[in-house]
Amino acid sequence: MAEIRGESPLAPRAKLLAEASVPDVLELGEIPFLTQVALRLDPEGAEAARVGAALGAPLPLAPGTSVVAGDLLVLWMGPDEWLVMGEQGRAPEVVSALTRSLEGEHGAVVDVSGQRTTLEVAGPRAEEFLNKGCPLDLHPFSFGPGRCAQTLLARTEVALLRRHGTTPVFWVLVRSSFARHLAGWAADAAAEYGARDTLA
């Protein structure tokens, strides 16, 4: 019987992304296998407060915002929908904590870690690079640290998140089956910043 082998969606493009990266200008790379748990519940119900208490931070209620809850990250995905993110392997624990907090109220807690992978885009050219395929205003005045948005990047549905920090760092959450398309686009879009012509 064949041995079952797992690899992240962008493992076959790791070299491409590394070669397209320009140190201190624009750096691209996959952060594989992050924990992602989809959470849906009534934002005005008592269960929302219980979930907030369990996470250690209230659920973000303003569109396009996220909160840091300990070593977890909670992204607003819709008026009754959030994405809870964390390091690899946290899903079972997060799912059971959130499910417990629901206390049987109407809601949903689903491990969706396999749905998307994370492409990190970092460096002073990050906004300009992303804006080649995404019309959102990513200037820190309108899209500052902690801001997130679901939108289109290179015609692909993504969730964008600006990380906290002094230099621009974005996480692009992309569906696993679209990740290699996005990596190909990214390498092409990054070509002008580097010495290497990725189309050659």
Place this chain on the structure above:
Amino acid sequence: MMSIPCPWCGPRDEIEFHYGGQAGVAYPQDPHTLTDEDWAQFLFFRDNPRGAFGERWLHAAGCRRWFSLRRDTVTNRILDRHDTRTVGQ
């Protein structure tokens, strides 16, 4: 390209949305009592005004919520949004 104001996410490009047709078309209270003609009216017949038109939009590539707005079908100007923020629909 139209810029469409999602009541949750704010203005976004038209390509992020799906069109949902005329707003305010209620599902028949008791479909079994409808004549074929009434059923056809419900299914297939819509207003097609020149000017203000209330319509449904889905922010498909964003928050994935349905909402309604009024658009001028001549100028594509968004006139106003009604029932702006509804959860669970």
